[in-house]
Amino acid sequence: MDFTASDRISALLPRLRQFVAEEILPLEADPASYDGHENIRLDLRDAVRARARAAGLYAPQMPEARGGLGLTMAEQAAFYEETNRSIFGPSCFNCAAPDDGNMRCLEMTATEDQKRRWLQPIIDGTVNSSFAMTEPHPGGGSDPGMIRTRAERHGSRWRIHGHKWFISGAAVARHFILIARTDPDMGETRRHLTAFLFHADQPGWRIVRRIGNLGPDEHGGVCELEFDGLEIDDGDRLMQVGDGLRLTQIRLGPARLTHCMRWLGLAKRSMEIAKAYVETREGFGLRLSERESVRIKLGEVAHDIQIGRLLTMHAAWKLDQGDLARKEVSSAKIHVADTLHKAVDTAIQLCGARGYSTDTVLEWIYRYARAARLVDGASEVHKMVLARFYEKEGSDYWRWG
Template sequence: MDFTLDPRHDGLRRKVRAFVEEHILPLESDPASFNEHENIKMSLRDEVRAKAKAAGLWAPQMPQSRGGLGLPMVGQAVFYEEANRSIFGPSCFNCAAPDDGNMRTLEMVGTEAQKEKWLQPIIDGTVNSSFVMTEPHPGGGSDPSMIQTKAERYGDKWRITGRKWFISGAAVARHFILMARTDPNPQETRRHLTAFLFHAEQPGWHIVRRIRNMGPDEHGGVCELQFDGLEIPDENRLMEVGDGLRLTQIRLGPARLTHCMRWLGLAKRSMEIAQAYVSSREGFGIRLADRESVQLKLGEVAHDIQIGRLLVMHAAWKLDQGDKARQEVSSAKIHVADTLHKAVDTAIQLNGARGYSGDTVLEWIYRYARAARLVDGASEVHKMVLARSYAKLGSDYWQWG
């Protein structure tokens, strides 16, 4: 692949960087910018979103015909990395999870009527959305074949019963994509799931609790949901009956990679804060930046970030060629999750008490970074994916084609 950026993508990169510098970074230092869950207040977010739309920096993953920028995955990698130079950035440009993955999925598999009703409001920024899949034991987590939530058909409607948890964004979402079991036969592990769409105001379900975690919390947090008879018209079924597992694969592969794109932005931001501090701070008659031990730390993180960027770009390029890029996405997910944690941990260490305090965003990023090795498949699961791929391919695992 050619690593020369398309002129349009590079122009957008520069515009995003300038926009973040002028309109978003200053908000991080004002406590009034934050809600009670340590994210940008949604009213303030919407003000910044209006500016982003006016600047032509809105919904980079969506087609231009629907109000987005129509960027391929490679272009998104460039955009998202700059957007997440700020902890608030992705949400302000409408490229934050879970909306990002939900929009992409609906655009790929929805009917035209479903896109108009369920997708367009998310693109416009008038509603938030959520993807409802993970369940408590003995239900499905990393293994969707274990999903227990049932969808039973009654005429032209489906009745949903079951429980879900750690559902991102559920507390503020209005549009939901739900994964449920439509085939009770436990032997049919590939065609047992179906995806459905429902709205927050429909009866037959409720939020049991918003689950407290290390935080900071995304808009809508992570919630536990109970379904006790939610009725969904068949017209709000996504794809065909039994296509649910296929839909999860369509959604989660690119979503994992866009996580990595954003995490690289946070890793680079951590390095910026560290470099600025060690360049000015002196101890025992020498700048920290002139100490070999400090240089080794920063050099190692810079090295890991660049490896992560190459892994992400390779996976993005393969997705743009129509490849599923499963092992490339898993490799990127493992490495970039580790690198984000390493970058912010190093930055905190070099900043000392300042990094541990709330005087920088480093402690925010540090707590956020711990989730990176868990979300969209724990690192161990992705290593198992790579091991199975290697067992199947042997030396062809490293083929160039």
């Protein structure tokens, strides 16, 4: 495992860092840059995206033939981390959730016609997208075997009935990926789910509400959806009937890891703000940075961030080798979610009242960070995954190669 940066990413990173510093970071200080849910205004985002595309810094995860950069997962780890030096960064480079995971999933699973109709508009930035899987109890959340939203076949069409909630991005999405049960047997099987594509304008479904939360929100928030006879043509089915669970695994593994990549950028930004403050703030005859207690806090977080980077890069490397990297992704997600919270909490403590105020973005990151231990599988679920691997593999859990 050689984590030396490739020539390609080494050439991109200085340009990317300069773009973030000059084009995006200044926007954070202007209240007019924000929408009503504390994210960058979509019209402003689109203007920055146009400049990012012109600079050759757009859609890093997509093939060059589709207008992207065609980076490997290992290269994306460095790229995504740098984009999230700004809270607005990932969205401006079109590598923010949920579009990021949806684009990756469609590129890997869709037919060429489906890619033309459903994927390319997301890459081009003309539409936002959403992934509709999670359901309220007794439906499926972390356990897809419990999914109850059903798709019933009527000739060449499928009719959808059911209930979804906490669906990221739904309020602004135009293109949706839907996971529904096509096996009427409510028992847990491996072939009970199928994935479908639908457009926001199709009748037979509605957004019940945009669910309020601690925030800030991704564009489109998290929404509750109701399906009451939505009809989907069989040509808009993704993969084969019964392949829905396989598709969720294809999507969610890399998506969890790209969360880690972005969160590491936010953790580093938090410490950057804290470091700048403690190096200038004086009290009782010393700069804060000269106090051993402060230095220990900074050292601990720097240590944890570096562990998170190594876990993330290892998982990215495994994915590049064609491995599902389930253990590695779960380990990275557990650690990086904890590290993000620790980093921003430490930064707020070191910055005092200034960190708690809206004079910095630390309070924004702090609220955002709390979701990290929940989204794309709660930390407890990922620990259960690791326990199952250990029970099965024993000492081979740590094997080389």
